[in-house]
Amino acid sequence: MSSARVAVTVALGLALVSHTAPAQQSAAERAARVHALQVVAARADSVARLVDSVLRARRALDTVRSGPLRVIADTAVARKIRPAVQEVSRIVATRLGPDTTLLTSPLAVVATDGQPLAIAGAEVGRIDTLEHQDETENRVLYLVRSALFRRAGSAFRAWSGGSLGFATDGAHLTRIAYIDLVTAPSRAARLCRAGDLASCAAALGLGPDSNRVTRWYSADDLRTVLGRGTDIPGRPMSRALAQCEAGADAQCFALAASRGPGLRAPLGASARSSLVVLALNRGGRGAFNRLVADSTAPLTARLASTAGMPFPELMGLWRSRVLAAAPPGTTGATTGAQWTAAGWVVVLLALGMRSSRWRRS
C-alpha cells in the first residue's frame, strides 16, 4: 500500500472516529451519516487510486489545481495549460452550479506529451502540441466534459446527445431550444407549446418508451421527417415511403416504427442541454452529484433529483423559460445597422453633392 493510500485511510479512520454517532440517533440520521461517510470514502478511494497511478507512472508530473479540477500533466505541459485550466474551472463552476467542490471524487484529467500515461479515474488526452490558448481551453474542456460524462452513465450520454451545454451559455441554449420547439415538425412540440407538459417531456425524448412514435409525430409530421434526405436526384424513393408520401398514414407510422432508435425525438441536443443546465442551476448544492448518483434510475427522476423539484414542475419551468426566450425578430435591422445605413446615405449624398460636374476646372 502506498504512503498516500495509508494517509488517506488513516484520515478516513480519524473522520469516522470523530463522527461517532451518539447512542440516541434516529434511523434517518443514521442513514444520512452512513451516506455521508460513503461519499467521503468514495472520494478518498478515488484520490488514493489517482495518487497510486501517478506514483507508478514514474514521470516528472505536476498537478494544476483550480476549483474542482485537478489536471495532472507533464511538468512542461502543466505550465502551458495552467491558464486554460483556470478558465475551464470557471466554466465548469458556471455550468454545474455553486457546488463544484462537492463532486463525489476529484475530477482529474491528464494532459500528456504524447507518451502513454494511464491514470486511474482520469481522462487522458494529448494537449502539448496545441499552440493557441483557445485550442488548449477547448481541449481541456473536452477532457473535463468526457470525465463528467463518464460519471453520468450511458443512458444519460445517449439521451443528451453528447453535450452538457459546456460549449455555449445557458441563455443561448434556451434560445436555440425555442427555435427547435417552434420549428420542429412534431405533434409533441406543438402540444408542448400549447401547455401540455407531458408532451414537452416526450418531445425531449423523456418519459415512457411505449407509443413514442405517435406521441412524437402525427402522420403529416412523419411525411416531413421521413422524407428528409430522400429527395436525392436519381435515387428512387422506397415503396413504403412513397406510399406514406401519397397519404397512407398507417404506412408512415409503420415505417417510423421500423426505424427503431434511428428515429430521434423532435428536440435535439441543444434543447436537452438547456434542460440539464436549468436543472443543475436550480439544484444548487450537490446538483451534479445527484445527477450522477444513480445511473440506473429513469432520466426524469434523475433530472428531478438534480433540480430538487418534482419533474412536472421542472418541465413547466423549462417550458416557460424557453417560450420566454424568443429571439428578437431577425427580419428587422439592428439599431446599429440602421444608424450605419443612415450614415452611409449621408456620406453618399455628400459625394453626390460634391460631384466634379459643375466644379471649375
Added chain:
Amino acid sequence: MFRQMLYTQLKWSLIALAALVVAGFAIPVLSVQQAGAVASAGSNAGPLLVAVQSWGVAYPVLAGVVGLIAALTAWTHDHRGNHVYALSLPVARWRYALLRFVAGASLVIPVAVAVWIGGLAAGSASTIPSGLHAYPTALALRFVLTTLVAYAAFFAIASGTSRTAAWVLGVIGAAVVIQVVLSAAGVHAPFLPDAVGRLYTWPGPFQLFTGRWMLINV
C-alpha cells in the same frame, strides 16, 4: 422649386414606379401563399419558414431596382440637356443636387408603403403557427433603409461625369486584374473578396442587403 422637381421626377418615373409598387405589394403576399396549405397540414413551421425565406431574396433585389430607377430618373434629363437648365437656375450646385436627391428619395415611399401593406395583408390573411410572428413593419423599415442606401449609391455615381465613372470602373477593373494575376502566380492574397466582403458586412454600406429577409419568423 422642390414641388416642381418632385412632380417632374414623378412624371418621368410613373410607369416604372407603378410596376414597382405592384411588385412591392405582391412579394410579401406571394411569400406566404403556402401558409394556408402548411397550416392545414399540421401547423409545421419549418416548411412555412423555408417558403418565406426562399422569397426573402426578392426584397433586396427590389430595393436595388427601386434605388437604381429613382437615381437614374433623377439625373437622366439633366445629363441629356448637358445640365444647361440646372446651370441657368439661381441655385448653388449642392442645393440643386440636394433637392434632386430628396425628390428621388420621395419616390421610394410608395414602394415601401406597398411592401408594408402587402406584409400586413399577408400576415393577417395567413395562418401563422404558434411561436412564429409576422414582422411587416420591421421588414418595411429595413426595405426603406436598404432602398435609400442603394439610391444614394446610384445617385452619387449618376451625378458624376463620364470621366468619374471611367475612373471608378477602371479602379474596379484593375483590382480584378491584379487579383487574377496574383492568383495565377500562386500568391495567396484575396484582397478583392475581402474588400467585397467588407462592403456587405458591418459597417459596410450594403450590410442590409444581406441576411435573412423574413416576413414571418420566430
